[in-house]
Amino acid sequence: xxxxxxxxxxxxxxxxxxxxxxxxxxxxxxxxxxxxxxxxxxxxxxxxxxxxxxxxxxxxxxxxxxxxxxxxxxxxxxxxxxxxxxxxxxxxxxxxxxxxxxxxxxxxxxxxxxxxxxxxxxxxxxxxxxxxxxxxxxxxxxxxxxxxxxxxxxxxxxxxxxxxxxxxxxxxxxxxxxxxxxxxxxxxxxxxxxxxxxxxxxxxxxxxxxxxxxxxxxxxxxxxxxxxxxxxxxxxxxxxxxxxxxxxxxxxxxxxxxxxxxxxxxxxxxxxxxxxxxxxxxxxxxx
Amino acid sequence: xxxxxxxxxxxxxxxxxxxxxxxxxxxxxxxxxxxxxxxxxxxxxxxxxxxxxxxxxxxxxxxxxxxxxxxxxxxxxxxxxxxxxxxxxxxxxxxxxxxxxxxxxxxxxxxxxxxxxxxxxxxxxxxxxxxxxxxxxxxxxxxxxxxxxxxxxxxxxxxxxxxxxxxxxxxxxxxxxxxxxxxxxxxxxxxxxxxxxxxxxxxxxxxxxxxxxxxxxxxxxxxxxxxxxxxxxxxxxxxxxxxxxxxxxxxxxxxxxxxxxxxxxxxxxxxxxxxxxxxxxxxxxxxxxxxxxxxxxxxxxxxxxxxxxxxxxxxxxxxxxxx
Numbered sequence: 001x002x003x004x005x006x007x008x009x010x011x012x013x014x015x016x017x018x019x020x021x022x023x024x025x026x027x028x029x030x031x032x033x034x035x036x037x038x039x040x041x042x043x044x045x046x047x048x049x050x051x052x053x054x055x056x057x058x059x060x061x062x063x064x065x066x067x068x069x070x071x072x073x074x075x076x077x078x079x080x081x082x083x084x085x086x087x088x089x090x091x092x093x094x095x096x097x098x099x100x101x102x103x104x105x106x107x108x109x110x111x112x113x114x115x116x117x118x119x120x121x122x123x124x125x126x127x128x129x130x131x132x133x134x135x136x137x138x139x140x141x142x143x144x145x146x147x148x149x150x151x152x153x154x155x156x157x158x159x160x161x162x163x164x165x166x167x168x169x170x171x172x173x174x175x176x177x178x179x180x181x182x183x184x185x186x187x188x189x190x191x192x193x194x195x196x197x198x199x200x201x202x203x204x205x206x207x208x209x210x211x212x213x214x215x216x217x218x219x220x221x222x223x224x225x226x227x228x229x230x231x232x233x234x235x236x237x238x239x240x241x242x243x244x245x246x247x248x249x250x251x252x253x254x255x256x257x258x259x260x261x262x263x264x265x266x267x268x269x270x271x272x273x274x275x276x277x278x279x280x281x282x283x284x285x286x287x
Numbered sequence: 288x289x290x291x292x293x294x295x296x297x298x299x300x301x302x303x304x305x306x307x308x309x310x311x312x313x314x315x316x317x318x319x320x321x322x323x324x325x326x327x328x329x330x331x332x333x334x335x336x337x338x339x340x341x342x343x344x345x346x347x348x349x350x351x352x353x354x355x356x357x358x359x360x361x362x363x364x365x366x367x368x369x370x371x372x373x374x375x376x377x378x379x380x381x382x383x384x385x386x387x388x389x390x391x392x393x394x395x396x397x398x399x400x401x402x403x404x405x406x407x408x409x410x411x412x413x414x415x416x417x418x419x420x421x422x423x424x425x426x427x428x429x430x431x432x433x434x435x436x437x438x439x440x441x442x443x444x445x446x447x448x449x450x451x452x453x454x455x456x457x458x459x460x461x462x463x464x465x466x467x468x469x470x471x472x473x474x475x476x477x478x479x480x481x482x483x484x485x486x487x488x489x490x491x492x493x494x495x496x497x498x499x500x501x502x503x504x505x506x507x508x509x510x511x512x513x514x515x516x517x518x519x520x521x522x523x524x525x526x527x528x529x530x531x532x533x534x535x536x537x538x539x540x541x542x543x544x545x546x547x548x549x550x551x552x553x554x555x556x557x558x559x560x561x562x563x564x565x566x567x568x569x570x571x572x573x574x575x576x577x578x579x580x581x582x583x584x585x586x587x588x589x590x591x592x593x594x595x596x597x598x599x600x601x602x603x604x605x606x607x608x609x610x
Contacts (some may be wrong), residue, residue, distance in 0.1 A: 038342075087584055091587050093340065094539055097393075098532075098535055098582060099579070101531075102532075102575075103580055108576075112572075224401065266406055269406040269409075273399060276398070
């Protein structure tokens with residue numbers, strides 16, 4: 001295998017970890033409440049813009065931007081849950097799709113209106129330069145994004161499986177009434193799930209803001225990436241999202257390198273459709 | 288009886304509108320309302336009556352638009368000849384998308400339709416034969432009447448009115464046929480409908496294909512009126528969104544819902560664009576987003592459902608209180 005190919009695969013894995021991070025938010029909400037958030041990609045976009053604004057106002061790069069973006073988006077998640085999701089969850093499916101889709105438009109075009117349609121990029125900041133490992137060259141910001149995203153995704157998995165908060169959330173997902181009889185408030189648990197899911201997108205957005213193009217419509221592409229990841233990994237499964245995210249990162253990078261940059265999105269979408277058609281339960285999930 | 292009076296009033300207004308309000312802007316606005324009403328009514332067949340929320344309907348719109356412009360740009364024929372071709376491609380594509388995804392629960396279908404639409408847009412954008420990012424143009428100077436290229440919006444207005452009438456008639460006929468009853472049963476409870484022997488997958492697929500055919504016609508008409516199609520105007524996700532919002536605002540699953548939605552949103556968009564200029568495009572969609580969120584939250588049945596709900600007690604005097 002040539003060096004370039006290894007370089008491409010490593011780059012794909014690092015980006016794939018970030019995909020896994022924001023997709024685990026989508027899979028959490030889907031698995032727990034059976035609602036698909038069509039605004040999920042736009043949450044990531046919002047995280048990118050928060051990181052950008054933080055940098056232009058205060059400097060500091062991702063070290064300051066990432067925690068702030070996580071906080072801001074977690075707040076957005078809770079507000080969205082109480083203002084919209086709680087009510088449309090009980091409504092017809094058309095209302096669920098319309099509600100989150102409308103939210104996506106609202107976020108995307110508010111940002112478009114405020115910042116314009118131009119591509120923005122993060123100015124040079126403290127996380128810059130490239131490292132060389134055994135002949136591989138890796139940008140510091142990509143390395144940081146990949147490693148942090150991987151650790152946080154694993155942390156999220158532990159939170160859901162090993163803590164009492166995780167058990168409570170699982171209980172609400174299994175049976176709301178039974179959970180309520182055990183003294184667990186479904187409303188609180190679901191709001192926490194939205195905070196975690198949206199917070200994960202905020203963190204992911206801030207992490208990739210350093211090397212991704214920042215544009216209001218980026219949420220559309222990232223939203224589809226999240227759907228692909230979740231459908232590949234199985235709905236409701238964080239480990240599934242992690243494996244699928246890494247896999248998609250690699251497939252995207254490889255097809256971009258081997259076939260051509262314009263085809264990398266097409267390859268991912270077609271893969272998504274094939275999975276929906278032939279294995280809708282995903283790689284690891286159960287229907 | 289009362290229904291027929293209402294219907295004739297609506298038809299009379301529709302016929303008289305461009306003669307009473309005859310400025311070019313008003314006639315163009317009227318034609319656009321009808322055009323979007325056709326597309327939204329077509330969406331309504333599968334999204335409203337069958338309850339399968341397609342977010343990628345622009346794919347069929349694009350089939351029609353590209354077939355119409357392609358028949359001129361590639362073969363020198365009138366764009367009219369592209370319409371049957373567009374319908375065939377759209378219906379075939381609907382079958383390819385529908386057979387595997389309509390089995391799954393609704394969210395999957397919505398996501399699959401988005402992915403298909405985006406894939407199509409990316410492919411067309413990179414296909415030189417279809418004009419790539421520039422798109423295809425229709426005849427700049429009409430050679431004869433069959434090119435359907437007019438300066439005034441008036442001929443388009445009446446053409447669209449006829450097509451809309453056909454679309455609504457077919458929808459009405461469908462809801463009163465066996466297929467309509469199946470669809471209603473499936474929408475209420477697919478499992479119950481299946482257990483009673485309703486062929487759920489096949490019925491949903493037929494609705495999807497019928498919807499695709501009419502959406503394709505809308506796309507062809509759109510391209511003829513504007514004289515060109517490019518990946519954004521023919522396959523952009525925002526067209527899907529507009530179609531869907533119009534139907535949902537007026538009332539998905541109600542015959543005249545899409546028309547009401549189009550009559551509200553098209554003037555809103557045109558006026559905000561002409562007032563705000565380039566900046567307006569962003570704000571219009573902010574407004575669109577806000578409107579859908581509010582509908583979903585407070586009136587998921589759409590505006591017309593306000594009236595149908597009020598009429599129910601009088602139609603059924605035995606019911607003392609609604610659940």
